[in-house]
Amino acid sequence: MNSTEANLVGDVTPQLRVIARADHAISRKNISNGALRVLYRLNEAGYAAFLVGGAVRDLLLGGHPKDFDVATNATPEQIRSLFRNCRLIGRRFRLAHVVFGREIVEVATFRGSSDDGSGDRHVVDGRIVRDNVYGTIEEDAVRRDFTVNALYYDIADFSVRDYVGGMRDLEQRTMRLIGDPELRYREDPVRMLRAARLAAKLGFSIAPEAAAPFAQLAPLLRDAAPARLFDETLKLFLAGHGLAGFRTLEAHGLLAEVFPSTVLGLAGPHGAVFRRLLEATLHSTDERVRADKGVTPAFLFAALLWQPVCDEVQRLIAHGVDATSAWVQASDQVMRAQVERVAIPRRFGFAIEDIWALQPRFEQRVRKRVFRLLAHPRFRAAYDFLLLRAEADPALAELAQWWTEAQSVDQAALAERLTTAAPPPAATAATADAPRRKKRRRGGRRKGARDASAGDPGGQTGAGE
Ligand code: ATP
Ligand code: MG
Numbered sequence: 001m002n003s004t005e006a007n008l009v010g011d012v013t014p015q016l017r018v019i020a021r022a023d024h025a026i027s028r029k030n031i032s033n034g035a036l037r038v039l040y041r042l043n044e045a046g047y048a049a050f051l052v053g054g055a056v057r058d059l060l061l062g063g064h065p066k067d068f069d070v071a072t073n074a075t076p077e078q079i080r081s082l083f084r085n086c087r088l089i090g091r092r093f094r095l096a097h098v099v100f101g102r103e104i105v106e107v108a109t110f111r112g113s114s115d116d117g118s119g120d121r122h123v124v125d126g127r128i129v130r131d132n133v134y135g136t137i138e139e140d141a142v143r144r145d146f147t148v149n150a151l152y153y154d155i156a157d158f159s160v161r162d163y164v165g166g167m168r169d170l171e172q173r174t175m176r177l178i179g180d181p182e183l184r185y186r187e188d189p190v191r192m193l194r195a196a197r198l199a200a201k202l203g204f205s206i207a208p209e210a211a212a213p214f215a216q217l218a219p220l221l222r223d224a225a226p227a228r229l230f231d232e233t234l235k236l237f238l239a240g241h242g243l244a245g246f247r248t249l250e251a252h253g254l255l256a257e258v259f260p261s262t263v264l265g266l267a268g269p270h271g272a273v274f275r276r277l278l279e280a281t282l283h284s285t286d287e288r289v290r291a292d293k294g295v296t297p298a299f300l301f302a303a304l305l306w307q308p309v310c311d312e313v314q315r316l317i318a319h320g321v322d323a324t325s326a327w328v329q330a331s332d333q334v335m336r337a338q339v340e341r342v343a344i345p346r347r348f349g350f351a352i353e354d355i356w357a358l359q360p361r362f363e364q365r366v367r368k369r370v371f372r373l374l375a376h377p378r379f380r381a382a383y384d385f386l387l388l389r390a391e392a393d394p395a396l397a398e399l400a401q402w403w404t405e406a407q408s409v410d411q412a413a414l415a416e417r418l419t420t421a422a423p424p425p426a427a428t429a430a431t432a433d434a435p436r437r438k439k440r441r442r443g444g445r446r447k448g449a450r451d452a453s454a455g456d457p458g459g460q461t462g463a464g465e
Helices: 033-044 054-060 076-082 137-142 166-171 181-187 190-202 214-223 226-237 242-251 260-267 271-290 297-304 306-318 323-339 346-358 367-374 379-392 394-408 411-420 447-452
Strands: 017-019 049-052 069-072 086-089 095-100 103-109 121-124 127-131 151-154 160-162
Touching: 033 049, 033 069, 033 076, 033 095, 033 103, 049 054, 054 151, 054 166, 076 086, 076 095, 076 103, 151 166, 160 166, 181 190, 181 214, 190 214, 190 226, 190 242, 226 242, 226 297, 242 271, 260 271, 260 306, 260 323, 271 297, 271 306, 271 379, 297 306, 297 346, 297 379, 306 323, 323 346, 346 379, 367 394, 367 411, 379 394
Parallel strands: 069 103
Antiparallel strands: 017 160, 049 069, 049 151, 086 095, 095 103, 121 127, 151 160
16 A cells, blocks of 8 residues: 555644543443443453543433444453453454343454554545555544544543543534545545434534535435435434434535435425425434334335325326326435435335325225225325325315314224215325225235235334334
8 A cells, every 4th residue: 555545634633632530421320231341351451441432422412322432552352351241343444343141342452553564554536445454543533533533531530531532523413534635525424424424413503614615526325325325314313303404504515415316306486385294204213213113214215205205106196107107116216316326225115105105095085995904905005105295285285184083983883984984185286196006916015015915014113124
């Protein structure tokens, strides 16, 4: 490797500031037992051992982190020899996972910023694709992304070590990159999303010089691995700060790179209703996370891509495609375009398509169809989605109310109601032309139903798919 690759962070000179135990708010009470055991064990064995990253940041802010990362000068093999309950993982970054029941403590060896050739770092077009060069704590600090993510809690004396001004930025509630922002984003474009996500989560602002390159560099996100963007998307939208994350992403022009069709939908003629749907979905998701209720990616993606699907359905129908085929083709096409950016695992894909496919069926309030829909394995998720659509679009309020009541009355009363007066179909721009589904063969369910029959309805009501 040559020397330009070696000094990846540019000219960052780490300057140590030690914040003594008495001068910061981190208490061991708020650190998990697993993390404490790992820290003490490493320390007793003569290694340096620090809590680092998001956990230190969140503890200093008074939060209660769920994950605890440890950094040490012990190598992965040395870590493994200390812990029975340890496995080494990762290719891009080699890490040790120490397992305590349900808790996993991630233990990483300090990573170097210079490569003398003995290590294992691989850079392609300025991007790090493999990084197993071990180094000092100073080097480890400067290769982290944001200053507030580079604080180290030392188990030896309970002090916090700050090498890059993270404490100041924490006090000023600012996301600031370590080193030259453009260089750091080119190294790893996902850092742009992390800036927006963490700013939203913490209620921080993004330092002007850290936000300035977005306009020019956001397109680099197109080359980010779709699987990694899926993980990042979940952290963005399903970790309790989804609405704030969405707004930050949009305000900084990053949403268009990750969900291009969503941004087009927001700019289109139904943009205002679509925006209300997204806000209602993200708001309800945030509430569910806060209440420790399950959330699933399927519901989120169904909402993010709803207007694109509706627009495509309308376009196909205008070209003479029948409504049923239009829904199938539109779902397929919108999903296919989206997974080029963000990998959506197939099981979620099935659930998303079912949630969509059931929406026009809510408008067909005739006896046989109503009972069939009520019995559909994905009914609950689709109904929850209808409620959110109705929140965004008053024209759907009557329809949503009807289905709410349909579930509360007994079957005989419902049958009675359906024979006496069939209410008029609710017309919305997107679903005015409700498709008639072809009669299914007995037992010949759509692919999605197979997924749902595993017991999870796939909607907001279905926890942890
Ligand atoms: P969260 O609250 O979402 O867990 P986090 O900062 O802990 O936020 P993680 O993805 O858990 O995020 O990463 C742990 C730490 O690893 C970060 O705090 C940061 O120091 C470092 N890190 C993570 N991703 C990157 C990256 N892309 N580039 C440089 N450093 C990173
Ligand atoms: Mg973390």
